[in-house]
Structures are given as C-alpha cells and as structure tokens.
Amino acid sequence: MTDDAPKPVLRLKSQKFREARQSDWRALSTQLDKVERRGLGSFSIDELLNLPLLYRSAMSSLSMAQSISLDRNMITYLQALCVRAYVYVYGPQTRFKDVLYSFFVLGWPRAVRKLGGEIVLAFATLVAGAIAGWLMCAHDSTWYNVFLPGEQGSRGLDSSAEDLRKTIGGNPENHALSPFAVFLMTHNVGVAISTFAFGAVFGLPTFALTLYTGITLGAMVWLFAQQGLGFEFAAWLTIHGTTELFALVIAAGCGFHIARRLMFPGDVTRKQALREAGTLTGTAMIGVAVMLTVAGCLEGIGRQMITDPFARIGIGAVMLTIWGLYYTSVGRRKPGEGA
Amino acid sequence: MAKAGKRDLASDAPYGEIGRTATEILTPEGVVLPFINATFGERVGALLLDWLIMILAPVVVVIIWLILPLEHVFDGGKNKALGSFVLIVAMLFLFFLRSGYFIIFEMGARAATPGKRVMKLRVISHDGGRLTPAAVFTRNALREVELYLPVTLIFAWSANHSAGSWLAFLWALALLLLPLFNKQHARLGDFLAGTRVVHMPKASLSYDLVDLEGDRNLGLSFTPDQLAYGEMELTVLEQVLRERKPAVMKAVAARIKARINWVDPKIDPPGDETFLRAYYGALRAHLEAKMLLGRRRKDKHDAPV
Numbered sequence: 001m002t003d004d005a006p007k008p009v010l011r012l013k014s015q016k017f018r019e020a021r022q023s024d025w026r027a028l029s030t031q032l033d034k035v036e037r038r039g040l041g042s043f044s045i046d047e048l049l050n051l052p053l054l055y056r057s058a059m060s061s062l063s064m065a066q067s068i069s070l071d072r073n074m075i076t077y078l079q080a081l082c083v084r085a086y087v088y089v090y091g092p093q094t095r096f097k098d099v100l101y102s103f104f105v106l107g108w109p110r111a112v113r114k115l116g117g118e119i120v121l122a123f124a125t126l127v128a129g130a131i132a133g134w135l136m137c138a139h140d141s142t143w144y145n146v147f148l149p150g151e152q153g154s155r156g157l158d159s160s161a162e163d164l165r166k167t168i169g170g171n172p173e174n175h176a177l178s179p180f181a182v183f184l185m186t187h188n189v190g191v192a193i194s195t196f197a198f199g200a201v202f203g204l205p206t207f208a209l210t211l212y213t214g215i216t217l218g219a220m221v222w223l224f225a226q227q228g229l230g231f232e233f234a235a236w237l238t239i240h241g242t243t244e245l246f247a248l249v250i251a252a253g254c255g256f257h258i259a260r261r262l263m264f265p266g267d268v269t270r271k272q273a274l275r276e277a278g279t280l281t282g283t284a285m286i287g288v289a290v291m292l293t294v295a296g297c298l299e300g301i302g303r304q305m306i307t308d309p310f311a312r313i314g315i316g317a318v319m320l321t322i323w324g325l326y327y328t329s330v331g332r333r334k335p336g337e338g339a
Numbered sequence: 340m341a342k343a344g345k346r347d348l349a350s351d352a353p354y355g356e357i358g359r360t361a362t363e364i365l366t367p368e369g370v371v372l373p374f375i376n377a378t379f380g381e382r383v384g385a386l387l388l389d390w391l392i393m394i395l396a397p398v399v400v401v402i403i404w405l406i407l408p409l410e411h412v413f414d415g416g417k418n419k420a421l422g423s424f425v426l427i428v429a430m431l432f433l434f435f436l437r438s439g440y441f442i443i444f445e446m447g448a449r450a451a452t453p454g455k456r457v458m459k460l461r462v463i464s465h466d467g468g469r470l471t472p473a474a475v476f477t478r479n480a481l482r483e484v485e486l487y488l489p490v491t492l493i494f495a496w497s498a499n500h501s502a503g504s505w506l507a508f509l510w511a512l513a514l515l516l517l518p519l520f521n522k523q524h525a526r527l528g529d530f531l532a533g534t535r536v537v538h539m540p541k542a543s544l545s546y547d548l549v550d551l552e553g554d555r556n557l558g559l560s561f562t563p564d565q566l567a568y569g570e571m572e573l574t575v576l577e578q579v580l581r582e583r584k585p586a587v588m589k590a591v592a593a594r595i596k597a598r599i600n601w602v603d604p605k606i607d608p609p610g611d612e613t614f615l616r617a618y619y620g621a622l623r624a625h626l627e628a629k630m631l632l633g634r635r636r637k638d639k640h641d642a643p644v
Contacts, residue, residue, distance in 0.1 A: 010551040012624055013631070018547060025544065039448060056368065063370045068631060070623050072574045073545045073581065080542035083372055087450070087463065087539075090367075099472070107473070179426040186434035193438060197483035200527060258531065271530060275465070278531030282473030285480060 014069035021061050025081060028054040032084050040088070055085045103286070109330040111283040112250060118260065119253035122210055126249055129214020130221070137222040147219045155220070161227040168229070168236040181300020188244060188292045192251040196285050199255025202263060206255030213248060235309035238316030240299035246323055247291035254281035254288075291323070360522050362535050364467035374463060374537040376523045381458045382536060388454030393436045400432070441479040446472055459540060465533045474532040481528030485514040548580055549620040559609060559617035565599040566625045571638035573626060576619050580612070588612055 031051055034042065043051070062078040069075065112119070136143040144157055155167055191209075198205035217237075224233035258277050265273030298315070306312055361373035377385075435443070444452040450462045450470055462478070464470050489511030496508035518524040523535050554560075568576075579591050592611040595601070595618060603609070609617065626636060629644040636644045 010555060012549055012551065012627060014623075014627055015547055015549060022544065036449070059366065059368045059370050062372075063368075068627065070570055070573055070626055070630070071547060071549075072577050074547070077542045077544040079373060080540055082366075082370070083374055083537075084539060084541075086364075086366060086372060086467070087461065088448075090467065090469070103472070179423050179430060182427050182430045182434075186430060186438075189434070190438060193480045194483050197480050198488075200481060200484050200531070274531050275533035278477040278533060279471065279473050282471075282475075282477035282480070282532065286472060286476050 014065070014071055014074075017061075017064065017068060018071070018074060021057070024054055024057045025061065025078065028058050028085060029081055032081075032088065035088055052089060055082075055089050058082050058085060103283070106331045107283045108287040108290075109327050111280050112287065112327045114280060115250070115253045115257055115284055118256040119250055121256055122206075122249045122252035125207060125210045125252065126214040126217075126245065129211040130218035131214075132211075133215035133218025134222045135218075136215075137219045138226075144219050144223060147216050155223065157223070161229060164224055164227055164229055165232070168224075168232055178301065180304075181296045183296075184299050185293050185296025188247070188296065189289050192248060192285070192288050192292060195248065195251045196254045196258075196281065196288075199258035199281075200262065201259075203256050203259025206252050206259070210248070210252040213245075217245075232309050235312040235316075236303065239303050239306070239312040240295045240316070242316045242320040243291055243298060243323065244295035246320070247288045247295060250284055250291070251288045254284050257281055294319075359538075362463075362465070362523055362537060364463075366467065372467075374467075374535070375540070377458070377460045377536040377538045379518050379524050381460060381538060382518060382524060385452070385454035385458040385460055388457055389440070389452050390454075392453055393440060396436060397433065441482065442475055445470075445475045445479065455536070459538055460536050461539050462534050463537055465529075465535050470534065474534050476532075478528035478532035478534050481526075481531055485517070485527045489515045545581060548577060548616060549623055550616065551620050551624065554617040554620055557609065557613065557617065558604070559614070559621075561599070561618065561621045563625065565601070566622050567599060567639065567643065568622055569636040569638035569641050570626060573619070573622055576615065576622070580615055580619060583612070585611070588615055591615065 028051075031043075031047065031054065040048070058078065058081055062075070062082050065071075065075050065078055133143075133147060137147075141157055148155075155164065195206055195209050198209065221230065221233060221237075224230055258274075258281055261273040261277035262270070268276070298319070302315060303312065306315070359378070360376050362376055364372050364374060366372055441452055445462050449456060451460055455461065462470060462475070464474065492504075492507045492511040496504040496511075514527060518526045523529075525535055529535055576591070579587055588611045592614050595615070596603075626644075629635070634644040636642070
C-alpha cells in the first residue's frame with residue numbers, strides 16, 4: 001500500500017446496499033405509477049417481462065434490508081413499494097375468458113349443488129307458505145286483503161272473472177316492454193340480495209321473507225282459482241315463475257347457509273366457516289342475478305307477447321328443465337379427478 | 340427521549356406509523372409484507388364520499404337532461420323506441436347506483452370505489468390471494484343488513500321508543516360499529532367474504548442521514564459506552580432529524596449529551612443538528628455492525644450488545 005492510494009470512503013454496509021439497488025426500486029416505482037394511471041394494457045412486452053424481475057428484486061431487497069439496515073425511512077419505503085407491487089403482480093389478472101369459464105362451467109353449478117340441502121329447505125318454506133296462503137284465504141276470504149293490501153283494484157276480492165282475465169292477458173301492441181323487463185329484473189335482484197343478506201341475522205328474516213312470498217303466491221292462486229281461472233293463472237305465472245322463484249329459492253338457500261355456518265361452524269373456527277360460506281354463497285348469488293335477468297326478460301317481454309296458456313306453460317317447463325339439467329350435470333368432476 | 344409508555348407503539352408500528360396495525364401476509368417469495376389496516380375513520384370517510392357520489396350523480400344527470408334542448412323530441416308520442424331506450428338506460432343507471440356501484444368498482448383492477456381511492460384504501464383478500472368476484476359480491480351484499488337496515492332501524496327507533504325498537508336499535512348499532520371491535524377494523528361483510536380493507540400509502544425514499552466521512556473530518560467520535568441506546572431510540576432520533584425542528588433537536592441533543600457525559604470540544608463546538616447527525620451515524624454503525632452478527636438491541640432498557 002502506498003501513501004498516494006486513495007483512502008476508501010467510510011461507509012456503512014447498509015449505505016452501499018442502498019446505493020447498489022435504489023435505481024431498481026425507483027424503476028419499479030415508476031412502473032407502478034404507470035400501472036395505476038393507465039393500466040397494464042399500456043405496457044410493452046419488454047416492460048411486462050421486466051415487471052416481475054423488478055418486483056422480485058424489490059422483495060429480496062426488503063428481506064435483506066430488514067436484516068442489515070436500521071434506516072427506518074428506507075425500510076418503510078421498501079415495504080410500501082412491495083405492497084403496491086404485490087397487488088399488481090398477484091392481483092386479479094385472470095383472462096376474461098377464464099373468468100367466464102370458471103364461473104359458468106365450474107363455480108356456479110357446483111356452488112348450487114353444495115347448497116342443495118338449504119335450497120330444499122327454502123323450497124319447502126315457499127311451498128308451506130303457498131299452502132298456508134291458499135288454506136287461509138279459502139277459510140276466510142278477508143285474509144286476502146291482509147296478505148295483499150295493495151291489490152284492491154284490478155285483482156281484489158270484488159273483481160269479476162273478466163277483470164281478472166284482463167290482468168293476465170298479454171299486451172303485444174305495447175312497445176315499451178323492455179323497460180318493464182328491466183324494472184322487474186332490478187327490483188327482483190334487490191329483493192334477492194336482501195333475502196340473502198338477511199341470512200346473517202340467524203336466517204329469521206330470510207325465512208319470513210320466503211314464507212311471505214309463498215303466502216302471497218298461494219293467496220293469488222286461490223283468488224284466480226275460485227273464479228275458474230286457475231289454469232290460465234298458473235300459465236301466466238309459470239312462464240317466468242319457474243326461473244324467478246327458483247332464483248329466489250336459491251337466494252333464500254344462500255341466506256340459510258350463512259345462518260347455519262354462523263350458528264354451527266362445525267369443525268373449523270367460526271371465522272373460517274363464515275369465510276367458506278361467504279365465498280360459496282357469493283358465487284351462487286351472482287348466478288341468482290343472472291337467473292333473475294333471464295326471468296325479467298321472460299316476464300317483461302315473453303309473457304306480454306305470448307298469450308296462449310299452453311305456450312306459456314311450455315316455455316316455463318322448458319326453462320325449469322334447462323335449469324335443472326344445468327345444476328345437476330354441468331361441472332361434475334370426472335371420476336379420478338382430484339378435489 | 341421517548342417515554343417508556345410509547346415504546347411498544349413505535350417498535351410494533353408498521354411503516355413507522357405509530358398507533359396503526361397491519362395485516363401481515365406471507366408472499367410466495369417467503370417475505371412477510373405488512374398491509375396497514377384502514378382505520379374506522381378512513382372507512383367511514385370513504386363511505387361518505389361514495390354516498391355523496393351516489394346521491395349527486397342522478398342530480399347531475401337530471402340537470403344535464405334539463406339543460407339539453409330535448410323538450411320536443413318526445414312530444415305527442417314521437418320516438419317511442421328512443422323513449423323506452425332512455426328509460427332503460429335510466430333504470431339501469433339507478434340500479435347500478437343502488438346495487439352495483441360498490442361491486443363493479445371493487446371488481447376492477449384498483450379494487451376500490453372512488454371514495455376508497457381518495458382515502459388511499461384498497462380491498463384485499465385476507466390471505467393475500469386473488470380477490471374473487473364472489474368475495475366482492477358477498478362483502479357488498481352484506482351492506483344491506485349491516486348498513487341500510489341498521490340506518491332504517493335507527494330512524495324507526497328515533498320515531499318510536501318501544502321495547503322492540505330499542506332491541507333493534509342496539510342490534511343495528513352493534514353491527515354498524517363492529518369494525519371498532521376488531522384489530523383489522525373488518526365489518527361483517529369482510530368476515531364473510533374473507534376480505535380486508537387496507538391503506539396503501541405512497542412512501543418516498545428520502546436521503547440517507549449517515550455521513551461517516553463528514554463526521555470523521557469534523558472529529559466527532561463516540562466511545563462504545565457512549566452509544567447507549569437501542570433501535571427504538573434510533574428510530575425516534577431519525578424522525579427528529581428528518582423533521583428538523585430546531586427546538587426539538589435542541590432538547591434531544593441536551594438529553595443525549597447529559598446521558599452520555601458528552602464534553603463539547605473547546606474550539607468550534609458542533610451545532611445541535613451536526614451533533615445529532617454524528618451521533619445517529621455512530622449509533623447506527625454500531626447497531627448495524629452488531630445486527631450482522633445476530634445481536635440486536637431493541638431499546639435502551641435491553642442489555643448492551
């Protein structure tokens with residue numbers, strides 16, 4: 001060693017570490033700003049391939065920094081940077097096609113099958129409500145006004161068979177049908193979401209709502225039946241009802257499932273049970289929204305254009321068969337395929 | 340220096356933010372990432388902003404509709420098809436605001452509604468996995484039972500104080516305030532969907548405070564006995580030096596000098612900031628050197644390393 005050799009600059013290991021790596025961090029930060037402003041679509045192939053490299057380098061810097069540096073500002077910066085990068089690298093970047101496939105072919109029918117028990121319970125509640133509504137109205141017709149207070153006009157107790165027939169006719173001349181369909185869809189989705197969410201209150205409001213839907217159904221069937229219009233009314237109801245009521249029954253089943261897992265979590269912790277229940281029912285509920293959109297179209301457009309009772313019943317039955325086949329057979333695991 | 344009571348707050352605080360908790364997520368790379376939990380206040384703020392948007396959006400649309408010269412388009416039953424189209428768009432818009440607003444925005448790449456974006460919040464899956472559409476649907480469907488219903492019930496209670504309404508009121512209040520009673524400030528919908536709302540600050544990389552070369556030229560050096568503090572105090576000292584408030588630096592310098600029996604050099608004594616930076620540099624060099632050997636000193640009450 002000679003005297004004129006420059007003395008090494010006195011620096012900490014953590015400072016050298018930072019100087020060697022900070023350009024990578026800044027590059028990642030710039031890329032993240034770009035993602036947040038313009039999305040991943042604006043990236044070139046090179047930039048896209050480079051992003052995971054920068055991310056891994058930042059992650060390794062963070063884990064290194066935590067064991068060699070006490071510079072709080074640097075560690076804080078790296079944590080925030082890695083957190084920001086993490087949500088983009090492991091974020092929801094599934095292709096749209098895959099999302100559709102995994103929902104329609106796998107997730108939705110499987111979720112509905114898993115909810116089978118609760119759906120049967122919800123269906124039984126609806127049927128019990130319908131029978132009760134019928135029997136109570138048949139016993140004392142004033143119950144009808146109690147159950148359906150808003151129906152005094154065209155569909156009241158005093159309405160003649162002719163009045164009633166008008167309400168279940170079609171309206172093929174009217175052009176403003178699609179708004180009606182959209183209205184029915186939005187209204188029913190709202191009701192279904194409430195029915196589902198109220199399951200979190202130990203399922204009691206879900207039960208009450210489903211029972212009440214059944215009772216009004218039974219009461220109206222009774223009203224039309226006693227005027228000799230039972231078959232026509234059934235046809236009027238069936239064309240969309242098989243889809244709509246099926247959807248509402250699934251929504252109620254989802255509510256019951258949440259209530260059951262909340263009260264009886266089984267072998268797992270309550271937190272874990274709620275999480276499983278939430279994911280399962282969430283998938284089924286997105287399906288319910290799809291079903292109600294179909295039902296809204298059948299009710300708002302199909303029912304108004306088609307007035308023949310046999311055609312109406314036929315469409316309703318076909319829809320029911322399609323839903324039944326879809327839920328029972330689509331997305332079954334092939335034998336030998338793992339869970 | 341900091342009082343003993345503050346100690347745990349500072350050392351456990353993620354990102355150096357005192358009084359906040361974090362959801363720790365183990366990434367596939369094996370690094371533990373702390374996601375800062377959103378506070379109750381931030382969440383309420385985001386919700387109020389979203390509500391404001393949901394209320395103002397239809398008002399703005401109606402005003403635009405009135406300003407546009409459209410009064411003759413639908414006169415006398417003309418343009419029926421266009422009319423029903425406008426009606427459909429209007430109904431879908433209202434439906435979106437009532438039921439789809441939160442769901443659609445949170446399914447997007449930012450996983451946040453506009454209100455959440457303003458508050459720098461984001462929805463994540465509790466285990467750091469992918470945020471699924473089902474989870475987003477569930478967490479927002481539950482707003483029905485933990486937000487809209489309680490608010491309705493509380494209005495009903497304020498109109499009528501019967502026993503039943505008291506019960507409903509208490510239950511509604513409990514659901515509404517659930518985020519206050521858990522560390523991650525999660526609401527019922529978050530528990531059901533397995534999601535958490537986190538705060539995503541944008542930290543900036545500041546300069547490094549240590550300048551050992553400069554300190555050596557100034558002739559400021561400390562004996563190992565004088566470096567009598569731990570990592571917690573180092574963090575506080577860093578904060579003091581970054582904020583650069585003269586009064587605080589003066590007080591802190593006086594406390595340190597008293598504790599380590601510092602004697603100012605006769606000629607050209609260093610200023611408070613110069614002294615503190617030199618002391619910070621020396622302390623950090625000392626603690627980091629020991630850290631490399633696996634010996635850490637959490638704070639001044641720990642045994643010296």
